[in-house]
Amino acid sequence: MSSEIRKVTGTGVPLVLDDIDTDRIIPARYLRCVTFDGLGDHAFEDDRQQDESHPFDDARFASGSVLVSGRNFGCGSSREHAPQSLLRWGIQAVVAESFAEIFFGNCTSLGIPAVCASRADLEKLAAAIETDPSTELTVDLENCTVSCGDLTAEVTIPESARTALLTGQYDFLTQLLEASEQIATTGKAIPYFTSFA
Amino acid sequence: MSERKNLFNKVWDLHTVREMPSGQTQLMIGLHLIHEVTSPQAFQMLRERELRVKYPDRTIATVDHIVPTDNQARPFQDLLAEEMMSAIEKNCDEFGVRLLNLDDNRQGIVHVVGPEQGLTQPGMTIVCGDSHTSTHGAFGSIALGIGTSQVAHVLATQTLALSRPRVRKVEVNGELGSGVYAKDVTLHIIRVLGTQGGVGFAYEYAGDVFERMTMEERMTVCNMSIEGGARCGYINPDQTTIDYLRGRPFSPEGEAFEKAAQWWLNMASDVDSEFDDVYQIDAADIEPTVTWGINPAQSVGVSESLPAGESDQEALDFMDLQGGQPIKGQKIDVAFIGSCTNSRISDLREAAELVKGHRVAEGVRAMVVPGSQQVLQQAEEEGLHTVFSDAGFEWRAAGCSMCLAMNPDKLQGREMCASSSNRNFKGRQGSPTGRTLLMSPAMVAAAAIHGEVADVREMLEPAHT
Numbered sequence: 001m002s003s004e005i006r007k008v009t010g011t012g013v014p015l016v017l018d019d020i021d022t023d024r025i026i027p028a029r030y031l032r033c034v035t036f037d038g039l040g041d042h043a044f045e046d047d048r049q050q051d052e053s054h055p056f057d058d059a060r061f062a063s064g065s066v067l068v069s070g071r072n073f074g075c076g077s078s079r080e081h082a083p084q085s086l087l088r089w090g091i092q093a094v095v096a097e098s099f100a101e102i103f104f105g106n107c108t109s110l111g112i113p114a115v116c117a118s119r120a121d122l123e124k125l126a127a128a129i130e131t132d133p134s135t136e137l138t139v140d141l142e143n144c145t146v147s148c149g150d151l152t153a154e155v156t157i158p159e160s161a162r163t164a165l166l167t168g169q170y171d172f173l174t175q176l177l178e179a180s181e182q183i184a185t186t187g188k189a190i191p192y193f194t195s196f197a
Numbered sequence: 198m199s200e201r202k203n204l205f206n207k208v209w210d211l212h213t214v215r216e217m218p219s220g221q222t223q224l225m226i227g228l229h230l231i232h233e234v235t236s237p238q239a240f241q242m243l244r245e246r247e248l249r250v251k252y253p254d255r256t257i258a259t260v261d262h263i264v265p266t267d268n269q270a271r272p273f274q275d276l277l278a279e280e281m282m283s284a285i286e287k288n289c290d291e292f293g294v295r296l297l298n299l300d301d302n303r304q305g306i307v308h309v310v311g312p313e314q315g316l317t318q319p320g321m322t323i324v325c326g327d328s329h330t331s332t333h334g335a336f337g338s339i340a341l342g343i344g345t346s347q348v349a350h351v352l353a354t355q356t357l358a359l360s361r362p363r364v365r366k367v368e369v370n371g372e373l374g375s376g377v378y379a380k381d382v383t384l385h386i387i388r389v390l391g392t393q394g395g396v397g398f399a400y401e402y403a404g405d406v407f408e409r410m411t412m413e414e415r416m417t418v419c420n421m422s423i424e425g426g427a428r429c430g431y432i433n434p435d436q437t438t439i440d441y442l443r444g445r446p447f448s449p450e451g452e453a454f455e456k457a458a459q460w461w462l463n464m465a466s467d468v469d470s471e472f473d474d475v476y477q478i479d480a481a482d483i484e485p486t487v488t489w490g491i492n493p494a495q496s497v498g499v500s501e502s503l504p505a506g507e508s509d510q511e512a513l514d515f516m517d518l519q520g521g522q523p524i525k526g527q528k529i530d531v532a533f534i535g536s537c538t539n540s541r542i543s544d545l546r547e548a549a550e551l552v553k554g555h556r557v558a559e560g561v562r563a564m565v566v567p568g569s570q571q572v573l574q575q576a577e578e579e580g581l582h583t584v585f586s587d588a589g590f591e592w593r594a595a596g597c598s599m600c601l602a603m604n605p606d607k608l609q610g611r612e613m614c615a616s617s618s619n620r621n622f623k624g625r626q627g628s629p630t631g632r633t634l635l636m637s638p639a640m641v642a643a644a645a646i647h648g649e650v651a652d653v654r655e656m657l658e659p660a661h662t
Binding site: 021024028029032047071076077080081083102161164167169175179183193196197 | 211215217219220221225227234235237238242246252255262263275277278280281284318320321326327328343344346347349350353354355356357393396397423428449456457460511601602603622623627629630
């Protein structure tokens with residue numbers, strides 16, 4: 001069983017942009033691999049090449065583990081390589097205005113809390129990180145807050161994901177395997193599983 | 198049993214194994230499609246846990262993302278791609294999964310192959326480690342893109358842990374104008390509802406526009422549901438669906454087919470079934486549509502000019518376009534007809550019809566990549582390959598090609614590509630600074646001939662210009 005995830009505390013990385021898609025998080029050419037090892041080096045590779053001041057290349061945020069972003073983070077492809085690359089880069093939680101759903105699900109199954117905050121709070125968090133990159137942020141799943149210095153803001157996360165992370169049951173495979181009898185029963189009741197016999 | 202149930206809820210309820218401690222549903226999966234990019238790590242997870250594939254006959258694999266579309270001799274020149282090919286071959290062999298490999302004439306883009314083989318059927322739950330799995334919703338199935346950990350879950354248990362989305366009916370009624378295709382309908386929906394408009398929803402596409410569409414057109418629409426943020430999209434099965442499936446290799450046969458057809462029709466949304474939301478669009482408002490930005494909602498009708506708002510600036514800068522400029526007349530460098538959105542035989546026929554008797558404009562690199570070996574074979578029987586080749590298009594082998602450029606087909610530098618694919622994200626087509634204009638295959642053909650974005654309606658109806 002995975003470990004319980006109640007809180008993530010660490011310094012931040014500010015990247016408050018909207019519609020950051022998974023091709024930007026990990027360009028497709030890095031999906032030419034048979035393991036997820038090494039993906040961390042290529043997170044935001046092309047954005048970093050084109051923007052010298054990209055936060056992922058900024059020494060001030062090099063040890064950041066809480067990513068602060070904007071609306072519709074992780075849209076596009078279903079590639080789990082995207083959260084895998086963030087995780088291997090060192091990101092342990094993402095706070096954004098909203099998430100694309102497949103990306104959100106992939107984060108949860110890797111034990112990365114992906115929580116939503118208001119735009120105003122995200123901008124305050126980003127400003128606080130910019131002002132003092134050594135400031136720690138805490139994403140607290142028990143109280144559904146993100147705090148940073150004097151600021152404590154509410155965050156939201158679907159209850160099922162929150163429960164799974166808090167109880168350490170976000171690796172669903174073990175749970176899914178438990179229902180093998182029910183799986184067999186359900187299959188028998190679905191007409192096409194029995195070739196419409 | 199509640200009356201007035203929509204298809205989504207009927208299918209979901211039928212496939213529900215149980216409610217999980219997290220509150221999610223453990224959902225039975227009817228068809229699991231696999232490809233070479235998102236599966237190797239999943240098979241490794243099975244090995245590490247000493248698990249087998251639970252329902253190998255409900256699992257089928259093909260290769261599409263990394264295959265070259267010109268020289269397919271093995272080993273591939275790209276050794277990383279070769280390693281992935283070897284991995285899927287080994288994994289399918291070891292775990293007893295059927296693989297439609299390059300030497301099998303059923304190989305192709307996974308979302309083209311499933312339907313054409315009759316694997317995709319109404320009332321099913323279908324998953325694949327690929328976001329464009331939504332394509333299969335065209336048959337009235339719940340079709341979801343999933344991550345690699347979830348691929349492992351389905352391999353090992355034939356189930357997934359999922360939260361039930363709400364269902365929005367997106368109705369499009371009226372007559373589509375000449376030169377307005379399924380691609381324009383889906384681009385228009387994404388434009389009006391936004392890239393995030395569908396988050397939390399499954400889309401039911403309803404209304405007479407979809408009812409009149411062929412299965413291939415319906416696939417184009419459902420394919421891009423994910424670009425609008427929806428978890429999936431579907432169209433209710435009807436006689437068009439049944440006629441398409443009759444006689445396909447994996448369709449039921451004889452009496453079983455008649456039983457299946459009856460069941461499929463019964464799975465359609467009940468008359469007056471309830472929805473969490475309804476959105477209506479008038480078909481007359483839809484023009485041939487072209488994206489100008491870096492997400493698929495950033496589009497205009499071909500007769501419109503680009504917006505110039507503050508929030509548009511990042512995209513305009515990346516594309517090197519000006520707010521207020523018309524999209525028509527925008528020069529292109531590359532024309533690409535292909536991808537799981539638009540690489541089926543009807544797409545190629547429409548494009549070929551426009552191309553016939555014309556030449557690709559000087560300086561434009563143009564290519565046609567059929568979605569599957571079956572599409573390729575059909576097109577060659579009809580002589581479409583000659584039409585394209587004579588006009589100056591390259592005629593390629595089946596694969597994902599330049600839609601995501603994980604293979605040798607890529608944009609170079611700042612090239613501007615008129616593309617029938619589904620994503621215009623920064624760097625999507627293989628050059629980090631390359632630029633993509635999404636449009637219908639017919640519009641790509643028109644752009645290839647003119648060397649710039651053109652209005653396909655002027656080629657279809659020259660008398661009106």
